Amino acid sequence: MLTQINILDYSPIFENTNAQKALFHTRELAQLADELGYHRYWVAEHHHVFSVASSSPELLMMQLAASTKRVRIGSGGVMLPHYSPYKVAENFRMLEAFYPNRIDLGIGRSPGYPIVNQALNETKGRKIPYNQQIKDVYKYLTDDVDDNHRFKDLIATPVVETMPDMWLLGTGSGSARTAAENGMAYAFAHFAPYFRSDGLEIIHRYRNDFIPSSFLQEPKVMIAVFAIIAETTEEAEEIAQSFDLWLLMVESDYQPPFFPSIKTAKQRGSSIVEREKVQKNRSRVVIGSPEQVKNDLKKLADYYQADEITIIPQFYDANNRVKGLKLLADILELRTNKLSL
Numbered sequence: 001m002l003t004q005i006n007i008l009d010y011s012p013i014f015e016n017t018n019a020q021k022a023l024f025h026t027r028e029l030a031q032l033a034d035e036l037g038y039h040r041y042w043v044a045e046h047h048h049v050f051s052v053a054s055s056s057p058e059l060l061m062m063q064l065a066a067s068t069k070r071v072r073i074g075s076g077g078v079m080l081p082h083y084s085p086y087k088v089a090e091n092f093r094m095l096e097a098f099y100p101n102r103i104d105l106g107i108g109r110s111p112g113y114p115i116v117n118q119a120l121n122e123t124k125g126r127k128i129p130y131n132q133q134i135k136d137v138y139k140y141l142t143d144d145v146d147d148n149h150r151f152k153d154l155i156a157t158p159v160v161e162t163m164p165d166m167w168l169l170g171t172g173s174g175s176a177r178t179a180a181e182n183g184m185a186y187a188f189a190h191f192a193p194y195f196r197s198d199g200l201e202i203i204h205r206y207r208n209d210f211i212p213s214s215f216l217q218e219p220k221v222m223i224a225v226f227a228i229i230a231e232t233t234e235e236a237e238e239i240a241q242s243f244d245l246w247l248l249m250v251e252s253d254y255q256p257p258f259f260p261s262i263k264t265a266k267q268r269g270s271s272i273v274e275r276e277k278v279q280k281n282r283s284r285v286v287i288g289s290p291e292q293v294k295n296d297l298k299k300l301a302d303y304y305q306a307d308e309i310t311i312i313p314q315f316y317d318a319n320n321r322v323k324g325l326k327l328l329a330d331i332l333e334l335r336t337n338k339l340s341l
Contacts, residue, residue: 005297005332006040006310007033007325008076008224011054012246012259014317022053023060025318027067032325034068037334040104041068042076042310047116051246051259058091065099074104076187076224076310077169081109082120085133089140089156092164103164105141106187107134109175134168134182141166142214166215167222173198176206183213185220190300191284191312193251203304220307223300226285227311229293229324236288241265242316243285244278262316286311290331 009029013022030041041064043057054060057075065073073095078088088105095103109130111117121127128136139149140156141163168179171192179186186206188199203221210219228243230236245265249256260268270278286296297309311328313321329335 004039004308005328005334006042006222006308007038008042008044008310008312009054010044010046010052010312010314011060012314012316013051013053015258015261015264017258019053023063025321026054026060027064028318029313029321029325030064030068030071030073032322034071036325036329037337038071038325038329039308040072040074040310042074042104042106044076045079045108046112047120048113049250049255051250051256058095061095061103062098065095065102070102072102072104072165073099074165074167075106077106077108077167079110079112080107080133080137081111081127081130082117085128085136086140086151086154086156089137092141093156093158093160096162096164097158097160100160100162104167105137105164106167106169107137108169131178131181134178134184138166138182138213138215144214163215173202173205176202177209180206180209180219181211183211183216185216185222187222187224187310188304190223190225190304193284200304221304222308222310223304223306224310224312225297225300226314227293227297227324227328228285228287228313228315229290229328230320231289231323231327233288233292236292238262239315239320240285240287243314244281245270246314247281248274248277259314259316290327293328294331 009026011022011026013019033041043060044054045057046052047055057078061073061075092103092105138144139146143155146152167185167187168175169187169189170176171189176186188203207219228236228240230239239262242260242262242265245260286293301309313324
């Protein structure tokens, strides 16, 4: 059933580098993914997170799309409650005008830090319900005629002949239901904190409740997971130490100024409580040699009956990420379009 492998990049700012280098590395990695045969390359929206550089996915997407030829470029995702659906539609129509049939609009609703939510929304009055915002984006991207819509005569420009793929990101039954009701593809965040034991049930419900739309005639499911790939299990586990530390820090009260190096992670060590958290976090990530990661991705795809798998290569450093993506592409035979999962 599985047909595609994708990448979601946070643009990590590695220790002893800076945000500019992180963004240039993301561009280089997108170009590599394009050459290797990955299907989609998405970038995230994270605010007030000092160890990642991707805060404005639309702007980064324009740069990546201009620097690649084949791979689909997308947002993973735009946090819609912060923005005007009309402006989001205009941004993505602009992207689609320059790069037709290569743009993905991934939508999410995570509010982020309270101070971020406040800063992005301090001038707004009444908030529009999330489901209504999604319907609004649908109207503007499809020029849907709805005489009952409050802005029935409003058109998002530029008017273009093609539409971006539209995905809803989520972790629970609410997002799955919203995706199904609006005829959207659904991206399930297996990497999210606190692994959900009812994930399979959520996916089944999405498929059963799906209503076809102008975007999509049949349900489509993507599963997203952190991934660390190296030549050997031992090397992957060593690299994973810095990922473990980064995840512990960003999900605590401490905001790290960079993504820690492997050396820093080894020198710091960890407490018993932290080691217990690391073990729990391992359900959110696949780690190992290319063969191990391939097998783990296959298990994940089979379990969820996923149409696509998206890996998040959130590991130290630029050279390791380049090497890891090459190793995975080779064992999955992505260049030959013969995905061997």
